[in-house]
Amino acid sequence: MPNMNLSHFEAAFLFALFASIVLGVVTKRSDRERIRYGARTFLYFMVALVGLGWLMYLGHG
Amino acid sequence: MPEQPKIETTPAPPLNAWAPAVALAWLVPGGGHFLLKRPGRGALISVSVVIMFLFGLMMRGAMFQPQTGDILTTVIYVGGFVGDLASGLLYLLSVWLGYSQPDMAGHVHDYGTKFLVAAGILNVLAMVDAYEIATGKKD
Numbered sequence: 001m002p003n004m005n006l007s008h009f010e011a012a013f014l015f016a017l018f019a020s021i022v023l024g025v026v027t028k029r030s031d032r033e034r035i036r037y038g039a040r041t042f043l044y045f046m047v048a049l050v051g052l053g054w055l056m057y058l059g060h061g
Numbered sequence: 062m063p064e065q066p067k068i069e070t071t072p073a074p075p076l077n078a079w080a081p082a083v084a085l086a087w088l089v090p091g092g093g094h095f096l097l098k099r100p101g102r103g104a105l106i107s108v109s110v111v112i113m114f115l116f117g118l119m120m121r122g123a124m125f126q127p128q129t130g131d132i133l134t135t136v137i138y139v140g141g142f143v144g145d146l147a148s149g150l151l152y153l154l155s156v157w158l159g160y161s162q163p164d165m166a167g168h169v170h171d172y173g174t175k176f177l178v179a180a181g182i183l184n185v186l187a188m189v190d191a192y193e194i195a196t197g198k199k200d
Contacts, residue, residue, distance in 0.1 A: 021109045025105050
């Protein structure tokens with residue numbers, strides 16, 4: 001099994017991507033709603049990722 | 062004496078209507094949806110869960126072993142073990158083939174451990190979805 005080295009951002013990005021896909025697929029009732037929900041969830045993940053990243057950066061001074 | 066209000070209960074769906082789909086959804090991520098003739102959704106679940114699990118292995122994430130002690134230890138280790146186990150055959154095969162990674166410091170290993178557990182938890186969501194489709198609660 002090959003080793004994989006990812007940065008924090010890359011790992012969190014992939015996590016957000018796959019989690020959003022599954023959440024979109026299992027949550028809503030029509031394909032249109034699923035795509036919208038998956039995209040919105042992914043956007044929220046990204047906003048939280050960048051926001052918390054900046055918060056920790058600024059918190060460290 | 063006032064009459065007690067009647068609570069209407071719906072009968073539980075028969076076991077044979079949903080158990081095969083849920084069992085297959087556990088063993089093979091997305092398999093329940095394929096069995097229920099939802100191949101597109103099954104493929105998306107399958108690809109997402111399998112890739113997450115493989116990335117977790119390639120990042121050398123640790124598998125949880127159930128441990129009890131104080132409440133936090135119990136929640137983390139038993140919960141983590143259940144999360145790992147929820148990946149079905151992916152977990153069983155990796156353990157049977159000898160995958161054993163000690164819990165090590167470092168963000169890559171840490172993400173790997175989280176990817177392994179998250180893959181199982183997403184598979185639990187897929188199992189619930191398969192149950193709802195099989196019992197007619199969802200299209």
